[in-house]
């Protein structure tokens with residue numbers, strides 16, 4: 001883990017002629033200040049990365065300060081996108097991620113649809129040896145077209161990518177057929193300089209563990225919600241995906257099964273746009289186990305569910321319905 005320490009260097013030049021008089025004034029000021037009650041320091045700085053999704057590409061600054069970071073995904077397309085944050089091991093670049101891993105998933109998926117299971121296994125056996133050292137660090141969850149989603153997560157300095165692997169016509173948005181060119185994959189540098197943003201507050205807490213998603217604190221409300229997610233576990237399922245949480249609006253009973261069926265990228269219609277239900281954001285996988293992160297979601301009265309991106313999410317406990325009155 002590369003940690004760049006911020007060095008603060010204070011250079012103080014005092015004119016020797018006036019030093020004596022000023023030091024007397026400073027002593028008096030300090031003694032008055034000490035008699036006043038001390039206010040708790042308030043840190044209101046915002047460490048925000050704004051990403052626009054447009055024409056199946058991300059547009060953004062490619063750097064952010066470290067520590068707590070808010071990432072806002074403004075989806076300007078008519079289709080669903082998300083923005084998963086992945087930390088790259090030292091020596092791995094966004095281009096390597098695209099060329100050596102994105103291409104493997106597209107090839108494996110294509111063979112999967114052709115029913116060539118042995119060839120699929122051979123393709124996935126050939127994934128680069130650095131893949132197990134990728135760590136997943138959140139990022140805004142699934143959000144339908146022409147709307148925004150926002151997550152807040154703690155990012156250490158380093159090199160990252162932001163990825164969307166929704167499919168259009170069977171092609172993952174992050175897949176680039178041209179080596180060296182990036183599709184829906186954004187390189188991100190998290191600088192050594194701390195952004196100084198405080199950990200957000202939340203009105204509700206979700207806990208994710210072996211049993212799935214539970215509401216373990218606070219209350220969901222109409223209007224803007226800040227939701228803390230405690231990732232007590234981070235389980236990787238055989239389909240390579242981890243535990244995460246997204247919000248769907250339930251307009252009819254059929255929406256629940258449609259969303260469950262849609263949440264498996266390995267099926268022809270899975271993660272294929274147009275999505276069968278409306279997604280309002282959430283947060284992608286966070287590692288390691290024991291980490292917490294946050295997402296914001298605006299809820300009008302109605303029925304909703306938290307749902308994980310995994311095959312048979314309900315059987316994994318990754319479906320939690322709720323109502324806002």
Ligand SMILES: [Cu+2]
Nearest residue numbers: 081164166173
């Ligand atoms: Cu996308």
